[in-house]
Amino acid sequence: MTPLLSVRDLRVTFPTRQGIFEAVRGISFDLGRERLGVVGESGSGKSMTGRAILGLVRPPGRVTAEHMRLGDQSILNLPERRMRKIRGSRISMVMQDPKFSLNPVMTIGDQIIEAYRLHAGGGKTAGRQKALEMLQAVQIRDPERVLKSYPHEVSGGMGQRIMIAMMLAPDPEILIADEPTSALDVSVRTEVLNIMDRLVRDRGMGLIFISHDLNLVAQFCDRVLIMYAGRIVETLAAKDLHNARHPYTQGLLNSLPRLDAPVDRLPVLQRQESWRDAELETYFPGGL
Amino acid sequence: MLRVENLDVWFGFPPDRVDAVKSASFTVATGETFGLVGESGSGKSTILRAIAGLIPSWSGSIEVAGKAVTGSHRDRAFYKTAQMVFQDPYASLHPRHSVDAVLSETLRLQGMGDIDRRITKLLEDVGLGRGFRFRYPHQLSGGQRQRVAIARALAAEPRLLLLDEPTSALDVSVQAEILNLLSDLRQEHGLTYVMVSHDLSVVGHMCDRLAVMQHGRILEVMDVDALRRGEGQQDYTRHLIASSLGYQRA
Amino acid sequence: MSDTHISRREWLLTDAPQTRRQARLGAIYQGWLTFRANKLAMFGLIILILLIGIAILAPLISPQSPFTQNLAGRLQPPSSEHWLGTDHLGRDILSRLIHGSRITLFIVGTVALIAPVIGLFIGTVAGFAGGWVDQVLMRITDIFLAFPKLILALAFVAALGASIGNAVLALALTAWPPYARLARAETLTIRHADYIAAARLQGAGPMRLLIKHIWPLCISSLIVRVALDMAGIILSAAGLGFLGLGAQPPMPEWGAMISDGRTYILDFWWVAAMPGLAIFIVSLAFNLLGDGLRDVLDPKGGKS
Numbered sequence: 001m002t003p004l005l006s007v008r009d010l011r012v013t014f015p016t017r018q019g020i021f022e023a024v025r026g027i028s029f030d031l032g033r034e035r036l037g038v039v040g041e042s043g044s045g046k047s048m049t050g051r052a053i054l055g056l057v058r059p060p061g062r063v064t065a066e067h068m069r070l071g072d073q074s075i076l077n078l079p080e081r082r083m084r085k086i087r088g089s090r091i092s093m094v095m096q097d098p099k100f101s102l103n104p105v106m107t108i109g110d111q112i113i114e115a116y117r118l119h120a121g122g123g124k125t126a127g128r129q130k131a132l133e134m135l136q137a138v139q140i141r142d143p144e145r146v147l148k149s150y151p152h153e154v155s156g157g158m159g160q161r162i163m164i165a166m167m168l169a170p171d172p173e174i175l176i177a178d179e180p181t182s183a184l185d186v187s188v189r190t191e192v193l194n195i196m197d198r199l200v201r202d203r204g205m206g207l208i209f210i211s212h213d214l215n216l217v218a219q220f221c222d223r224v225l226i227m228y229a230g231r232i233v234e235t236l237a238a239k240d241l242h243n244a245r246h247p248y249t250q251g252l253l254n255s256l257p258r259l260d261a262p263v264d265r266l267p268v269l270q271r272q273e274s275w276r277d278a279e280l281e282t283y284f285p286g287g288l
Numbered sequence: 289m290l291r292v293e294n295l296d297v298w299f300g301f302p303p304d305r306v307d308a309v310k311s312a313s314f315t316v317a318t319g320e321t322f323g324l325v326g327e328s329g330s331g332k333s334t335i336l337r338a339i340a341g342l343i344p345s346w347s348g349s350i351e352v353a354g355k356a357v358t359g360s361h362r363d364r365a366f367y368k369t370a371q372m373v374f375q376d377p378y379a380s381l382h383p384r385h386s387v388d389a390v391l392s393e394t395l396r397l398q399g400m401g402d403i404d405r406r407i408t409k410l411l412e413d414v415g416l417g418r419g420f421r422f423r424y425p426h427q428l429s430g431g432q433r434q435r436v437a438i439a440r441a442l443a444a445e446p447r448l449l450l451l452d453e454p455t456s457a458l459d460v461s462v463q464a465e466i467l468n469l470l471s472d473l474r475q476e477h478g479l480t481y482v483m484v485s486h487d488l489s490v491v492g493h494m495c496d497r498l499a500v501m502q503h504g505r506i507l508e509v510m511d512v513d514a515l516r517r518g519e520g521q522q523d524y525t526r527h528l529i530a531s532s533l534g535y536q537r538a
Numbered sequence: 539m540s541d542t543h544i545s546r547r548e549w550l551l552t553d554a555p556q557t558r559r560q561a562r563l564g565a566i567y568q569g570w571l572t573f574r575a576n577k578l579a580m581f582g583l584i585i586l587i588l589l590i591g592i593a594i595l596a597p598l599i600s601p602q603s604p605f606t607q608n609l610a611g612r613l614q615p616p617s618s619e620h621w622l623g624t625d626h627l628g629r630d631i632l633s634r635l636i637h638g639s640r641i642t643l644f645i646v647g648t649v650a651l652i653a654p655v656i657g658l659f660i661g662t663v664a665g666f667a668g669g670w671v672d673q674v675l676m677r678i679t680d681i682f683l684a685f686p687k688l689i690l691a692l693a694f695v696a697a698l699g700a701s702i703g704n705a706v707l708a709l710a711l712t713a714w715p716p717y718a719r720l721a722r723a724e725t726l727t728i729r730h731a732d733y734i735a736a737a738r739l740q741g742a743g744p745m746r747l748l749i750k751h752i753w754p755l756c757i758s759s760l761i762v763r764v765a766l767d768m769a770g771i772i773l774s775a776a777g778l779g780f781l782g783l784g785a786q787p788p789m790p791e792w793g794a795m796i797s798d799g800r801t802y803i804l805d806f807w808w809v810a811a812m813p814g815l816a817i818f819i820v821s822l823a824f825n826l827l828g829d830g831l832r833d834v835l836d837p838k839g840g841k842s
Contacts, residue, residue, distance in 0.1 A: 017551065017571060018551070041459040041460075041461065041462075042430070042459055156328075185327035185328055185486065186327070186486070186528065186531040186532050187527065187528070187531050189531070189535070190531050190535060212459060212460070214460070215534050216534060216535055219534045219535040220535050252460060252461060255460050255461045255463070255464035256460055256464075257464075257467065257489045257490055257492065257493035257494075258489055258492075258493075259488060259489050259492045259515065259516050259518075259529075259532070259533070260516065262492065262493065262516065263493075264471075265468050265471065266464035266467055266468055266493070267464070268461070268464050268465050268468065269461035269464070337735075340735075340739055341738075341739075342735050342738070342739075362741075367741045371739060372735075374732040374735070374736060375732075376732065379731055379732040379733065380732035380733050380735075380736050381733055382733040382737075382751055382755075383755070384754045384755060385751075386558075386561050388561075393737075393740070393742075393750070394740045397740045397741045397742055398740065398741070419556070420554070422555040422556065422557060422560065422561035423553070423554065423555065423561070424565065427553045427554070437736070440736065440740070444740065
């Protein structure tokens, strides 16, 4: 079976005054119908990976790869016009803060309907019907009212659910979620995750879940990629995360304070230069 | 060290008046670390800002080290008693001021002499070497910036530190470093902390007692052992503890 | 030689400066590199440096006196003797342009010194103090803004008497309101920033906050704005000169020169066109420079 998404040796580089900066340094993975977590600290290249897949790396940044395929189609450095068609209809993205991804001067209904019609066509009424369905699917209680409201009139959690509704309207094959819950409170977070989880399972989508929160990813995803300095240092089944072998992953896990295991001092991650470039044991971490 | 009684804080005027904090009361003993937890909009940061004198519109009584404060005016003695560390180290350092400028201005304002030596000492205290002295904020990482912010707060040699989500903008490994630093400083200087956080595990690690807030009210004050056992008198507290333990698939 | 040069570059670009001086020079060098990357801005800068050079050396490089009349040789087209021709009194246009550059620089320089300073002061005080201070200052600003700039300047000059000094004063007095608005807007975004709150917690008074914390952040956007406005100021000054309210004859002010030439514009185009060209080039140079400065100084602008 061909994976939904196949990435080999992906690199993202930016020229700077101090020379070329590699944000992503040769990562490879396959995505099936699963929830794939991508974890790392800020600057590890995890968000840049998501952007590269969506073709959202702006010049002077450059994306290169052996290949990057969506199904059978290569999506490496496609012209913007064709990429725009793919974004939205086949791959969607949910960003960190809904405040910045919704247009503040359009009603939420208009935005969902427009997003839907752009990709699926159809009349206004059909679009509206679909929008209502989508809002119900993300468990918004009063969809008629929400359709008429503006983004500033809804809470953060609701905004994020609306974003998810919008992104799922065209039935994409892959959803890329970049820190979708880190701007949300814990109680709302669970709700949003539940909705995403159900939608992904019901529709057989592939989900790339980018996050800095190891525990969350371990509990929510099926498989986890751990990134450090632009590379994947370890790939694990999510349930095995706590038996991670790479010292970086272990270090990250240990540095979290825990309610159930109080300590006087938190162990601090000792970074090693060798993690940047050491030959990885699991060179081909992708496998389905 | 700190006594807050019947604190109300509001923003704006009727009919648009928003009550951010409603009759909050708590006391913090000297040498204690007290946590304020709650979700966004629960008013936990607002309490800190009212104590620090950054919000003029409040009523009730606030006593810091036995002295009552009023309005948004604070005298020099207050600044020598209490200082604050802000949430976002990217927003709390002036983008055009180097570390040296930040610290020397602070020391001068506090009327301290021997500035060169003190700056070196402060930077050492927060685990930054001399090499950082002349850097600008954009030449520092998030954790380093937060260390500078802590050094700035310590410059006045205060006894009470108000910590507003000091690690929520940082990576977990850096968070561990900063939390350790705060613990060390507490021990060395005998500091009292009031720490605001939405992260129960951080509060559980740092604090002795904590207040759980919702919609501007303090629901309950509990000690950290109760938190660890997951015991709260209120449903909301238990719910908060449960959801902070992580995500359970529905 | 090249070795020391590279190490100097590294010394300037280092992320860990060792002294106050190195940090400051490093910051300046970074800005210069950004500026240098903008070719058009460099072009503008070169023109302006040339202009300043010309103004300083005017008596040495101008081929003839700007005031010597030669009625026999009036309205001569450009030739090897008079590169840019002569005007209606037979004066050499090139020499007049060269001497006029001093007047232009004087006008631009003085206005650029006075107007933004007034604007910065009023705008930041209004934004920082808020309340009735803000209301009063901003309504005054609105009153100034309500009149077309040139009309207001005309009124000032008419009241004060026509002279180059009064023209400059009038221009400065009419140019500050936009700067005040800009400075106020910047101040409003800055004043609730955490670093201002932090400085306040150190016991910093309002004057210190204003001067040491808010001004440095407002000044950069003001500088950009001033550089972009320079062209307008030159044109306004030329406008006043054209209307006879600025520089008085026989001063070789560029606007007044155009005014003199307008009677002959159909038959002797160069008399008006040459000073027009000079104004155009200098205005353009200031605009390009402003664009480049925005790259360097305005962290929000363009570079994302």
